[in-house]
Amino acid sequence: MFTKQEKTFQVVSHIVLAILAINALLPMVLLFMSSITDDTTLIKEGYKFFPKKFSLYAYEYVFKTGPRVPRAYMISVILTISGVILSLVITTPMAYALSKKYVLGRGFMNFYVFFTMLFNGGLVPTYMNYTNVIGIKNTFFALLLPGLVTNGMYIMLMKSYFVTSIPDEIMEAARIDGASEFKVFRTIAIPLAKPIITTIGLFSGIGYWNDWQNGYVYLTKRDDLYSIQNLLNRMVQNIQFLSANSQNVANSDIGLASIPTVSIRMSMAVLGILPMLIAYPFAQKAFVKGITLGGVKG
Amino acid sequence: MASTIQTAPYVKKGKLGKRFVKSIPFYIMALPAAVYLFINNYMPLPGLVLAFKDFKANKGIYGSDWYGFKNFKYLFATGEAFTITRNTLLYNFAFIIINTILAIFVAILLSEMRSKFKSVYQSMILLPYMISMVIVSYLVFAFLSTENGFLNNTVLKFFGKKPIPWYSEKKYWPFILVIVSCWKVIGYNCIIYLSSILGIDRTYYEAAAIDGAGKIKQITSITLPLLKPTIIMMTLLAIGRIFYSDFGLFYQVPQNQGALYPVTNTIDTYVYRGLIQNGKPALSAAAGLYQSFVGFVLILTANLVVRKIDADSALF
Numbered sequence: 315m316f317t318k319q320e321k322t323f324q325v326v327s328h329i330v331l332a333i334l335a336i337n338a339l340l341p342m343v344l345l346f347m348s349s350i351t352d353d354t355t356l357i358k359e360g361y362k363f364f365p366k367k368f369s370l371y372a373y374e375y376v377f378k379t380g381p382r383v384p385r386a387y388m389i390s391v392i393l394t395i396s397g398v399i400l401s402l403v404i405t406t407p408m409a410y411a412l413s414k415k416y417v418l419g420r421g422f423m424n425f426y427v428f429f430t431m432l433f434n435g436g437l438v439p440t441y442m443n444y445t446n447v448i449g450i451k452n453t454f455f456a457l458l459l460p461g462l463v464t465n466g467m468y469i470m471l472m473k474s475y476f477v478t479s480i481p482d483e484i485m486e487a488a489r490i491d492g493a494s495e496f497k498v499f500r501t502i503a504i505p506l507a508k509p510i511i512t513t514i515g516l517f518s519g520i521g522y523w524n525d526w527q528n529g530y531v532y533l534t535k536r537d538d539l540y541s542i543q544n545l546l547n548r549m550v551q552n553i554q555f556l557s558a559n560s561q562n563v564a565n566s567d568i569g570l571a572s573i574p575t576v577s578i579r580m581s582m583a584v585l586g587i588l589p590m591l592i593a594y595p596f597a598q599k600a601f602v603k604g605i606t607l608g609g610v611k612g
Numbered sequence: 613m614a615s616t617i618q619t620a621p622y623v624k625k626g627k628l629g630k631r632f633v634k635s636i637p638f639y640i641m642a643l644p645a646a647v648y649l650f651i652n653n654y655m656p657l658p659g660l661v662l663a664f665k666d667f668k669a670n671k672g673i674y675g676s677d678w679y680g681f682k683n684f685k686y687l688f689a690t691g692e693a694f695t696i697t698r699n700t701l702l703y704n705f706a707f708i709i710i711n712t713i714l715a716i717f718v719a720i721l722l723s724e725m726r727s728k729f730k731s732v733y734q735s736m737i738l739l740p741y742m743i744s745m746v747i748v749s750y751l752v753f754a755f756l757s758t759e760n761g762f763l764n765n766t767v768l769k770f771f772g773k774k775p776i777p778w779y780s781e782k783k784y785w786p787f788i789l790v791i792v793s794c795w796k797v798i799g800y801n802c803i804i805y806l807s808s809i810l811g812i813d814r815t816y817y818e819a820a821a822i823d824g825a826g827k828i829k830q831i832t833s834i835t836l837p838l839l840k841p842t843i844i845m846m847t848l849l850a851i852g853r854i855f856y857s858d859f860g861l862f863y864q865v866p867q868n869q870g871a872l873y874p875v876t877n878t879i880d881t882y883v884y885r886g887l888i889q890n891g892k893p894a895l896s897a898a899a900g901l902y903q904s905f906v907g908f909v910l911i912l913t914a915n916l917v918v919r920k921i922d923a924d925s926a927l928f
Contacts, residue, residue, distance in 0.1 A: 335736035360765025408645030436900030440657030495637035523742030
């Protein structure tokens with residue numbers, strides 16, 4: 315009797331999950347199809363899943379407009395790589411130190427890190443500090459520094475991994491052999507902590523690739539430092555501006571007609587998503603593992 | 613077990629000097645992060661006095677005159693505090709309820725799936741979580757754009773309806789934002805519940821099956837009850853963060869349209885706009901301090917409750 319119910323259940327599950335999965339992808343399909351649609355067709359018919367006329371002109375245009383896009387790509391790549399490395403370099407040793415119960419003053423150190431997760435000044439004091447005191451406004455560091463360890467959360471996640479998965483006894487033998495704490499850390503702790511290091515690196519990498527807020531807040535004069543997300547963000551505003559004055563544009567300026575105004579933003583967005591889509595199959599497993607590790611406490 | 617770790621054999625407790633010397637390498641390891649957190653998290657804190665100042669740019673934060681609670685008074689008297697608090701709370705309640713129910717639903721379906729498609733579904737549903745809010749705003753625009761959007765040009769046309777100027781009609785946005793949030797985070801939340809379901813002992817299900825319980829019965833009488841602690845924890849932690857909102861969702865997705873502010877302005881967007889667009893940093897700081905303070909109290913309370921229920925799930 316219940317085998318029949320089991321079968322129905324499986325079929326219904328497949329249908330529901332397939333619908334949800336397709337729903338997750340549909341907007342991206344629409345984005346992609348729009349980006350390869352001929353611009354005049356778009357203006358006439360709007361964004362469509364099955365456009366009548368295709369064109370790669372928007373992509374051509376994006377790369378012909380000059381070094382903006384390749385440059386933003388480069389900034390995004392450099393930012394992501396340096397952000398991941400720097401955040402691991404400062405997170406890992408701190409997490410390791412916090413995991414050692416015999417360190418004098420550990421309670422204070424724990425509190426020092428943990429308090430940042432409970433209370434923070436918010437945007438205004440942080441902005442004032444980075445702008446007036448540290449002075450990184452309109453520099454590359456404005457993209458890099460504010461998101462480095464996301465309020466101590468990465469440190470706490472990694473610390474709990476050290477505590478639960480790498481007991482101190484493992485390192486005892488090396489210490490007896492006379493290895494320094496730094497050597498123990500480098501040769502024993504780090505290799506054993508690879509899963510959590512990968513996970514934190516991945517989270518931080520996704521964070522840096524997707525971040526637009528720091529550039530939006532701090533890069534007021536240096537649009538040459540824009541990451542791909544900042545460029546995309548700026549284009550929202552510019553095209554809003556264009557469409558707000560669309561009558562003037564249509565009537566007077568013929569030169570502007572050659573800008574594929576409607577498809578260009580979609581092609582830019584596709585370029586922004588693309589690296590993520592390429593990395594996703596490889597990163598997915600570690601990502602899922604990371605969510606289950608830190609999820610409940612995230 | 614715990615006590616053997618606490619007093620690692622080579623350092624006996626009580627010898628403070630020796631313990632200190634042994635601790636030095638760890639202090640050095642902790643230093644970079646300590647310096648960073650000092651700069652990023654502690655140095656800004658004195659700046660919170662800005663909330664109590666009559667800010668004049670030429671005088672700076674500390675040089676400006678004291679203003680007492682006037683910034684807060686203004687915030688609450690004009691009703692701005694009410695609007696942004698209401699929006700932040702209502703959206704968060706909606707997100708907590710809808711996203712939790714859907715995530716559990718999807719997690720249960722995935723956990724019962726006996727097919728290689730399981731991981732395909734899971735990857736596809738998780739994908740939106742990896743996409744930046746700027747790009748999400750583009751995706752939403754492709755559907756909602758008044759002139760070129762898919763809804764106006766294809767769906768509404770098909771039903772013979774007039775186009776809707778989505779970006780200036782505020783009544784639709786509560787639904788749009790809930791849908792977008794759900795679309796983006798469901799995969800993430802569902803993985804947390806899924807991992808909790810996979811931790812349930814399979815023998816319960818086998819025993820139930822032998823007793824003749826069907827799938828639905830198994831879910832309602834085994835999976836859901838055993839999932840309860842996770843649901844409670846997740847919900848409490850979300851309540852602890854109920855004063856905070858996803859700035860990108862409320863700023864980027866509605867494309868910062870003024871007509872939509874009454875339903876899209878949250879504490880986070882208000883603080884941002886006051887600081888960057890409207891040049892009212894003192895009011896912003898007041899709203900930010902209000903958020904930090906209430907948020908702090910809520911997190912402490914939520915954690916206290918969590919610790920009462922299950923000490924292992926507590927943050928501290």
